[in-house]
Amino acid sequence: MKKILFLFLVTILAACNSAKKVTETNTIETERIEVQKVAPKSVNKIAREITAKKDANGYLIGIANKESFQDEAFKGWFDNSYEEYTTDKKTMDKLKTAIEGYTIKGFMGSWCGDSKRETPRFYKLLDETSFNQNDFELITVDRSKKTPDNLQEGLNIIRVPTFIFYKDGEEVGRYVEYPRETLEKDILKIVMGQPYKHSYDRSQ
Structure with a gap:
């Protein structure tokens, strides 16, 4: 038992x-x-609907992206400027991490020689830094630096191209028309918080 x-x-x-x-x-x-x-999930901070279309003069007007320039009217100069530009690898290595966390708002004119030169180069820089392009908004303007829905209003856009850099919703600097040194060195200064004045900044 x-x-x-x-x-x-x-x-x-x-x-x-x-x-x-x-x-x-x-x-x-x-x-x-x-x-x-x-x-954690990724958040699109400023991504908006692509609205850019050619106006009566053949200029691209509205919110654009890289694909917008594959129209035959723009593809030649865009692709040439993109392919011909060689970035400084040493500066780009620093920029890859420094540019994280920023949002960028750009203005360019498809009629403007400086915009035709700098905008494709800017896209190449974004591509090579693996920047999230949902955080980049490009606005294409007419010769008066405006769009029909006034997307430029309040931003003091006098010359194009202008690329404005934001951190936590606040503008920290802008690149205007052409570099003081090189595109990537100028932008590195902006995102690193180093002293920088764009090419038309006459402040003391």
């Missing part, structure tokens, strides 16, 4: 330990699932 009672107790204890292991395993799996649920 004692042997039977002993075997019964051993069986119950073994079953409890097995159930405990199953419970622990389920708890671990639940915790793993919870961690996956709270993984």
Whole structure:
């Protein structure tokens, strides 16, 4: 009788330990699932609908992106300027991390020689730094530096191209028309918070 009672107790204890292991395993799996649920998600900060179209003069007007310049009217100068520009690799290595966390708003004119030169180069810089282009908004303007819906209003756009850099919603600097040194060196100064004046800044 004692042997039977002993075997019964051993069986119950073994079953409890097995159930405990199953419970622990389920708890671990639940915790793993919870961690996956709270993984961070990317946020598009200023991405907007692409609206750029050619006006009566053949100028591109509105919100554009890189693909907007594959129209036959713009493709020749855009692709040539993009391919011909060689970036400074040493500066670009620094820029890859320094430019993270910024948003950029650009203004250019498809009629403007400086815009035709600098805008493709700017896109090449963004491509080579793997910048999230959802955080870059490019606005193409007419010869009066305006769009029909006044996207330039309040931003003091006097010359194009102008690329404005924002951190946490605040403007930290802008690149205007042509570089003081090179495109990538000028932009590195802006995003590193170093002293920088664009080519038309006459402030003391």
